[in-house]
Amino acid sequence: MVIFLRFFRAYLVLAAISLCLAIGWTQAFHTSPVPPQSFPAHFYQHVIGSLDGRPCPSYPVCSQYAVQTTHQYGLLIGSWLTLDRLIHEADDLQLGPWLYVDGIERLNDPIERNAFWL
Numbered sequence: 001m002v003i004f005l006r007f008f009r010a011y012l013v014l015a016a017i018s019l020c021l022a023i024g025w026t027q028a029f030h031t032s033p034v035p036p037q038s039f040p041a042h043f044y045q046h047v048i049g050s051l052d053g054r055p056c057p058s059y060p061v062c063s064q065y066a067v068q069t070t071h072q073y074g075l076l077i078g079s080w081l082t083l084d085r086l087i088h089e090a091d092d093l094q095l096g097p098w099l100y101v102d103g104i105e106r107l108n109d110p111i112e113r114n115a116f117w118l
Contacts, residue, residue: 023047037075041066057093059106062086068111073118081114 023043034042045063056062065085070078092107099108 035071037070037078038067041070057107058085058089058109059099059101060110062089065109065111069115072111073115077118081111085109085114 023046041063049063058065060068062082062085066078066082069081072078073081089107089109092109097108098105100106
């Protein structure tokens with residue numbers, strides 16, 4: 001049992017190092033350095049988003065919206081605005097307003113539409 005725990009701990013350390021190297025490799029070739037508060041959104045954009053396959057129907061797309069709100073309002077309020085947008089996204093899809101971006105119809109949902117109370 002002790003040998004198994006040591007092996008599992010070594011595996012977790014190597015997996016964490018591998019993940020950090022992969023993210024660093026991706027960041028080094030695709031974007032500029034990422035501020036700490038925007039890291040989860042950038043991680044989603046560059047690692048998970050390409051595997052997810054379900055595009056965000058809004059403009060700006062959800063991950064870009066998260067980056068913009070955390071940059072503009074900070075981590076706490078930016079996260080709250082992002083969560084609020086994700087929650088009410090399904091209701092807004094029936095109401096609009098719509099616009100075309102690169103030939104794709106998207107829901108126009110800028111930060112100002114959700115941050116009117118700030």
